Amino acid sequence: QVQLVQSGAEVRMPGASVRVSCQASGYSFTNHDINWVRQAPGQGLEWMGWVRSNSGATGYAQKFRGRVTMTTNTSISTAYLELSGLRSDDTGVYYCARDPNLDAFDLWGQGTMVTVSS
C-alpha cells in the first residue's frame, strides 16, 4: 500500500524543538521529493519546505529559514522535519506530502499535531 505514515502527537514548551517523522511505503522513496505543510487550528495550509529524498538537498520557505531542518534517512524510507525555537503560533497539524515530479502533492501523511504551550 502506497502511504506516508507520520509520528504521533507532540507537546512542547515554548523555546523547545520538535522532530516529526514521515515514513514512506509502497513506492521508491528516493524517486520523489517530500514537502512539509502545516495548518494552524482553523486556518489554511502553509508550505514550509521540501527535501530531495535521494540527495538531501533542501529548500525552505523564507519564514522558517534558520528554525527548520528537513532531512531524510533513505535506509528506512523516512523524512524528518525539525523545528526549533517553538512559539505558541507554531501549534498546528504538520503534514508531509510527496511530489511525484509534478510540482503538486499527490500523497499526504495523516498529519501530526504539535502543541506548543507552557
Next chain:
Amino acid sequence: QSALTQPASVSGSPGQSITISCTGTTNNIGIHNLVSWYIQRPGEGPKLIIYEADKRPSGVSSRFSGSKSGNTASLTISGLQTEDEGDYYCCSYGGTSPTYVFGTGTQVTVL
C-alpha cells in the same frame, strides 16, 4: 511570498456548477502552469484534484476541471454533489528557490 487570494466561501445547489478563483501575481501563477488544487474535508488531510492547472489525477471525477488565465487560476465543479463539500485550496510553484505558496482557502457548501 503572500498567500494566493481565494474567495472565503462559495455555495451552490446540487447539480449546479460553481467556480473558485485563485489570484496570484506575475511571480507565481502568471509565469507558468504549475497550479494545483486540493480538497480538504472536515477531519481529513488534503487530497489532490488538479495539477498543472488543468490535469486530473487518476481517479478524480471529471466533474472537476481547472483553467488558468494570466495571474488567475480557476477550479470549476460541475454537477455539484453533497460529497463536494469541504475546503478547497489552490497552490502555485513560486518560481524561485524553488518555493510553493497556497491560497487562502475556499469553503464550499452544497445547499
